[in-house]
Amino acid sequence: MQKTLKSLSNKDPQNIILIGNPNTGKTTLFNSLTGLNQKVGNFPGVTVDKKTGNFNYKETKINVVDLPGTYSLSPNSEDERIAKSYLEETNQNDIIVVVADATNLKRNLLLFTQIVDLGKQVILVLNMMDLLQKNTQEIDFKKLSKKLNCPIIPINARLDKGVEKLKEAVFSYQQKENIFLDSDSSSSSIDETMKRVGKINTIVDDCLTKDGEDKSYLFTKKIDNIVTHKIYGYLIFLGILFFIFQAIFSWASYPMDLIDSGFGFLCDFVSNILPKGILNDLIVNGILAGLGGIVIFVPQIAILFAFITILEDTGYMSRVSFLMDRILRQFGLNGKSIIPIISSTACAIPAIMGARTISNYKERLITIMVAPLISCSARIPVYTILIALIVSEEETYGIFNLQGLLVMGLYLLGFVAAILSAWVMKLIIKSKQKSTFTLEMPIYRTPRWKNVGFEILSKVKIFLFDAGKIIIAISIVLWVLSSYAPGNKFEDISKKYTSETSQQQYSEQEISTLIASERLEHSYAGIIGKIIEPTIKPLGFDWKIGISLVTSFAAREVFVGTMATLYSVGDADNTMSIREKMMAAKNHETGEKLYTTATTLSLLIFYVFAMQCMATLAVVYRETNSIKWPIIQVVYMGALAYFSSLLVYSIFS
Template sequence: MNIQKIALVGNPNSGKSSVFNQLTGLNQHVGNYPGVTVDKKTGSFQLGDGEKVKVIDLPGIYSVYPKSEDERVVFEILNDPQNENYPDLFVVVVDATNLERNLLLFTQLHDLGVPIILVLNMFDLLREEGIRIDVEKLSELLGTIPVVPLDARKGEGIDKLKKAVSDFQQTTWIPFLNESHISESGAKTLLTESEQIEDTDHRFKKIAQILKFCLKRETPPKSRKLASNNIDKIVTHPIWGYGIFLFILLMIFQAIYELASVPMDLIDNVFLVLSQQVKSTLPSGVFTDLIAEGIVPGIGGVVIFVPQIVLLFAFIAILEETGYMSRVVFIMDRLMRPFGLNGKSVVPLISGVACAIPAIMATRTIDQWKDRLITIMVTPLTSCSARLPVYTLLIALTIPEEEIWGFMNLQGLVLLGMYLLGFVAAFMAAIIFKLIIRSDQKSFLIMEMPTYKIPRWSNIGITLWEKTKVFVWEAGRVIMAISVILWVLASYGPSDRIEKAVSAIPKPVDTSVDAEKTYEEKVSSVRLENSWIGILGKQLEPAIEPLGYDWQVGIALITSFAAREVFVSSMATIYSVGEDFEDEATMIHRMQQEINPTTGEKVYNLASGLSLMVFYAFAMQCMSTLAIVKRETKSWKWPLLQLVYMTTLAYMAAFVTYNYLQ
């Protein structure tokens, strides 16, 4: 049988993603299924004969009977051989340490009559528990289908899986249950609720009978689960659990600042030198100015924060790989319920630390519409990675680099505070939406705690590569476009307005270097003020002046409505227009020296800096997120409400912050 396309199917937390990573490596692509916001991960690998096989990583599901959008996507693929994602072979990945529960999905798929291979993942953990599986007997009792033992985290057994795919031959199909849910015409049918329960009960009974013949305990179990349980008594404690989680967060943000400082400084200087080289190498003209003052600083304004974003993603991946993130979900569930959030809301809220878009997509696992809608409405308040560049830039400008109690970095502490502020705001907003949106439905969080594991660095590396690539590529395209537009608007103005304003500046009588430099700075400032973007910023200034912002910040507020991280590249472009880059001043240094001509104070001081951070903590400045909310709620009502309430909250909170500290 010629296999050209396979699909990985399995329960959540069965290790399916690890199998996908081991098969495809970095040869992956992430998109969406047509018409829905469900993630579609595809990749490929080569067989021994050099033939390429496409791999589709289907969403994790517990049953083929669809209750969520994830399960419906899988069902529609299973039920339609003409679907473009329908594979030649289904590879069902199960957790070997929980065979009885995991085999339920396998039996449902098997009874659909599809070509299938069973992968027993985490086989090494089963051996550690002193349990032996008779793989050949299991294959025979399940209908003579190929069974491949595997340890995806270490890559052991991947070659056997590839060989099983290469050698696969369809055998005579025998249904697992005599009463199959396939009609005489061959179409897959859905069972009613009562039929589902009866069907599931029959399947579990037969699975238990089969496992009696295939599983055998040979040695006393090791203490892995016992050790996990003992650790859980501490990390999931109703009091100490929260303290430990807060301490871990504090250490993460301290490490982000300490470890990222050197590469960030290096990147900042690299882009400064690059702008200098462009100015000195290319012939003078509009094109050279566009590259040196627009494109290079704009891209540099994002790339400089890649080290911090990589570290954030790395720490999150480590927490997930070790199994600690599941404990966080568990302890946070207790905290969520009084605020009207579903226990499953914890996952989107924590995922929102990386990006609100996949976090909002993750809410489709919440069955109750009210709980799901509340989660969608408050998730963007959690500080995502796009806010991280804004925070770190403003913290570098306004927060002194000091240590507290001899070991705690003040800047890292402020960064942690911004993330906690986002969570607190999400909880408060959830209470309000709980009162607005009425429902009598009750929900429960049911989850299984995985045992603690040593993280596999290869898996973490692939995760970092994919997430960082998506962040840089998605942000880079937007930033490139906005940087070009912003540079044009900042370099040109109506008619001869700029020329008249510049000619009104008296030329220095003194021919000293300092006098010439002062004159050039005045020219640059006047040119920017009289450009199209300067005029727009000046018109906005009265509205944002009570928050401590000037017209230049106003420009960045407007452009960053496309995406929050654009704020940094916008500031980089604004403070680069007209620069000759000969004084070795980086973007941060130029911003630190900016003086408000009205007050005579620095534009970026403690009051204005914290006010701006608070504004970005609450403001809905991400068009992509609004688009996803519209798609998830099937209405413009909720994203527009989200835009209004978050912008109002951001303005009021920034106003209070600035006027309290001023």
């Protein structure tokens, strides 16, 4: 094992791998080690988030990998399997930094000793030293370090205390051989684990110089009495959800207005400095219009991810899982499904990946299958634009903002659909695997604001750049499709309106509008929209909406960009907002207002149910390792969307 690897150690970059039980502050330590020098990727072959980063210490670059939390090396979930196989493949000179909760040392050392016995080079980090002091407990670190034959660094990751010492320990690390438990005996796994635990307990008891009372749980249990109460528990949960949705719509409106007027100004500015022509048109009406439609939703997405991170970081999310387990079980789900379900309100992709903590395959599969029915942040732009067409911003119902209430209604609808679909799948999918709900209840702590900040930043980045790339590309394609037509069609249209009769009939302004709208109708985009129009006409949609439905398949938020581009083509000065343009839109056959209540509601319902996200499908494919499940997902959600919209349109028209 050690043959050639040591000789390479001078050339190889130094890697450290962070591992530890869940809730030990591993991520906080990772953030304080690497700062902004981090990126999220995937482990090869699987979609577990692989956080990597680096820092410089005494002019040496040190790479850091953050593994998913795991209790032991006898894995119970997909996350743990990944951590284990990654560990086994590390190089001999990689240092494994085991992060342990100092207040729960006995349990945390189990994983540590298993890693030592894999023959790895290990540094033990004891976090939560502040809590240890609060409990008036004291540990003799020197003694412990000697007994475990391993360097120990006590830290407080929240306050960055001890982090420099850890860097120094990594820098000056001396390789050595270490064995904790001789595993020559062919004992069964449980016996071996018991032996390990016995030895750990003896050592810890010996090194604990002062064993105070563990106070950290007293406060936590008091809160749990309220938070998991049979009435208050559910009320608090509903209250929090309600608060989040109101916040997304009222708080976010200020920065959104600012961004809106900012982009309006930018469009005018660019339009004036560039010479008139195709380039000007492409930049202003193609790229900037599409971009503006996306950037404006950053505040709402940031707020949503902030709330979700805070709920997880404080420990509250585990209690919600506990409250919901019995209910969700009825529908073929698991208490742990509540985290994917709530995360789905932000984005189905992390949610589907988060389902990995569910050890039962059937429950995990059902969670993955129904998660995209929960309204995600990409639907917010669509909902916002459409709802504004039928309800004004000032309208209230009692003390509540009516727009906010409507959005909450749509979210509820998605939630109910998800639960019912899960129930149907529970009856169809067969499994004999045992289902469990073994989940740690971390103590309540104030959220680590730095973590919240990092999380918001990384999610907004993904939204802006990953989604943004697709959106810009589609905006440009759309602009081309709607600005060109086969043959000489455009010239014919221009000729038609330059004839004497129309010159007399219409003003100059009217003529240019008529030309623009007729051009769009005969452009390539118009032709595509018209092809699918008969299929979607029963839902109250016209060909322009048809184009949006097609482009939305790349990502739902593209809808807004598409609308902006499609309606900008007919608005030479680009002075109206998207909302105003859509309000003014007319049905090209009847000449009546297009976005009636019936059409708007039908379109809203369509977006609640339809599977319009290529990225999610790709993740479902990777997570289930089969093409079957994403196909089933597209079909069942599509059918649900089509028939629900049909129903809604016939009721309201």
